[in-house]
Amino acid sequence: MMSQLRSVVLAGGGTGGHIYPLLAFADALRRHFPQIRITTLGSPKGMENQLIPAAGYDLRVIPAFQLPRALNLDLLRTPDRMYKSAAAAGEIIDEVQAEVVVGFGGYVSVPAYLAAWRRELPIVIHEVNVPAGVANRMGMKFTKRVAVGFPHQLEQAESLRNARLVGVPLRTGITHMDRPALRPQALYHFGLRPDLPVLFVSGGSSGARTINLAVAAAAKRLAHAGIQVLHVQGGRNDPFEVPHDLPVPYVVVPYLSEMELGYAAADLMLCRGGAITVAETTALGMPAIYVPYPFSNQEQRRNALPVVESGGGLLVDNSELTPDWIERNIIPLARDRQRLGQMGAAAAQYGRRDGDEALLRYVLEAVS
Ligand SMILES: CC(=O)N[C@H]1[C@@H](OP(=O)(O)OP(=O)(O)OC[C@H]2O[C@@H](n3ccc(=O)[nH]c3=O)[C@H](O)[C@@H]2O)O[C@H](CO)[C@@H](O)[C@@H]1O
Structure with missing residues (x-):
């Protein structure tokens, strides 16, 4: 008691x-x-x-x-x-x-x-x-x-x-969620298709300019590879342009107060390495590509490294995150269900x- x-x-x-x-x-x-x-x-x-x-x-x-x-x-x-x-x-x-x-x-x-x-x-x-x-x-x-x-x-x-x-x-909305069960509702909520993988992009609570611009610049390549994007701009970031005539959905939202819907819709996450983000992706067993914020004492790199070393994600330097990198690395990964499953399981081992x-x-x- x-x-x-x-x-x-x-x-x-x-x-x-x-x-x-x-x-x-x-x-x-x-x-x-x-x-x-x-x-x-x-x-x-x-x-x-x-x-x-x-x-x-x-x-x-x-x-x-x-x-x-x-x-x-x-x-x-x-x-x-x-x-x-x-x-x-x-x-x-x-x-x-x-x-x-x-x-x-x-x-x-x-x-x-x-x-x-x-x-x-x-x-x-x-x-x-x-x-x-x-x-x-x-x-x-x-x-x-x-x-x-x-x-x-x-x-x-x-x-x-x-x-x-x-x-x-x-938040219990995240820790108590059943991702597969919430997925159909989450996809419907964002107007995403159930038959194609979803890349969930979030630069943390304030957003991340480099990530926003690199992914938006890769929008056509992702779309033509059949990868949908759910992109959270972040609370303190400028809007960015995404082409209008894409063959598959690319959904931009300014901020998500129900972050669990984003996680439920996602097959793969692209994010910074903020500590709470890392705690959430690992608690959920979410495969993730971490792009640590380069100007804060390496703290985000330290957050992401143990997860990456245990096989739960990938790490890329901020300066290396270009549309070409996205095409070479994210497109094949987002389409590889087996590898995503293995990464997710490794991430979950680390999460609590x-x-x-x-x-x-x-x-x-x-x-x-
Ligand atoms: C640039 C910088 O110094 N960032 C620091 C900041 O990151 P930041 O404030 O971005 O925090 P985290 O990445 O750790 O967490 C972001 C939180 O915001 C939530 N969220 C995000 C976007 C959204 O649309 N909706 C939403 O709810 C996420 O679910 C998560 O709960 O604090 C972290 C924890 O001290 C540090 O590790 C980071 O290094």
């Missing part, structure tokens, strides 16, 4: 990679403790402003501030905006009488960690990247309770060596679906 929890504050913001695990964890809290009060802290401009209210949770926006470049406890002496943000976070923590603060990273987590530390409240950090994000590394000055999403993080980041491996909290429950157990330990 789990102990009771009455009120928690969840902090995390910026892009989908910090917000979706927070939401999945909030759902797990609600399942176990139907009366619980859940308050989320966000920053003024992050995607949390769309995603959290849409999911039906209470979002409190606290003032933005600039993180100092160096990681140090000068935080406590940085008055001005940092102080204002921490004071705002503290007022909310007091108002809702939070018993614990769980942070998922993004700048907004720092004032939440600081305010919780000052009140001697338990703090739990969930981190999915190597190296750990700057905000979470600051949070680690205030708590030893750090949970990670993937085994490689424990080996590759000194700061995460003693962390608890819990996996990534994923219980990150929400495992993180909840860790948080309950912290509180008790």
Whole structure:
């Protein structure tokens, strides 16, 4: 029997990679403790402003501030905006009488960690990247309770060596879905044909310009090879042109709030290597081609590499993703059911679906 929890504050913001695990964890809290009060802290401009209210949770926006470049406890002496943000976070923590603060990273987590530390409240950090994000590394000055999403993080980041491996909290719409059963409805939803393979393209929550332009430029070749495309443009990316007279569907959607429909329709995924994306493709046993974002400390390459090494996907450098590469590699793969099946099975070996429950157990330990 789990102990009771009455009120928690969840902090995390910026892009989908910090917000979706927070939401999945909030759902797990609600399942176990139907009366619980859940308050989320966000920053003024992050995607949390769309995603959290849409999911039906209470979002409190606290003032933005600039993180100092160096990681140090000068935080406590940085008055001005940092102080204002921490004071705002503290007022909310007091108002809702939070018993614990769980942070998922993004700048907004720092004032939440600081305010919780000052009140001697338990703090739990969930981190999915190597190296750990700057905000979470600051949070680690205030708590030893750090949970990670993937085994490689424990080996590759000194700061995460003693962390608890819990996996990534994923939305139940994804973890509980039966892909083959949902497939006909998903294909119908997007206007795709049931008799031809579907390449699902998504550059993560913000979208990826290189991927968008390369696939759009390969549209004719894909279509003439009988490959349908379901292409998510991404929340922060410019529209791109796709020829109108293609013989098979090429469907462009700006953003998918029901990502499970995309996964259900897909035979093969082409994506960046964001940690939550990797957690989702592997949880679903989805064969994928990963194109890591090249400008963020190699973190996306590290996310995708273990999956690729276990046979669950392919890795291609951002600079190598051209229409020619797509023609040479993606077209034959998308038509090879047997190889896709093997890749999917290998991906599933690496994936896990219980990150929400495992993180909840860790948080309950912290509180008790
Ligand atoms: C450029 C960059 O720094 N990206 C980082 C960012 O990626 P980003 O914010 O793109 O996050 P991820 O790729 O990890 O996750 C994207 C999430 O958005 C969802 N989604 C996406 C598109 C859509 O239309 N609908 C939808 O729901 C996906 O299902 C997934 O849940 O955070 C990740 C987790 O900290 C990091 O590993 C990435 O390196």
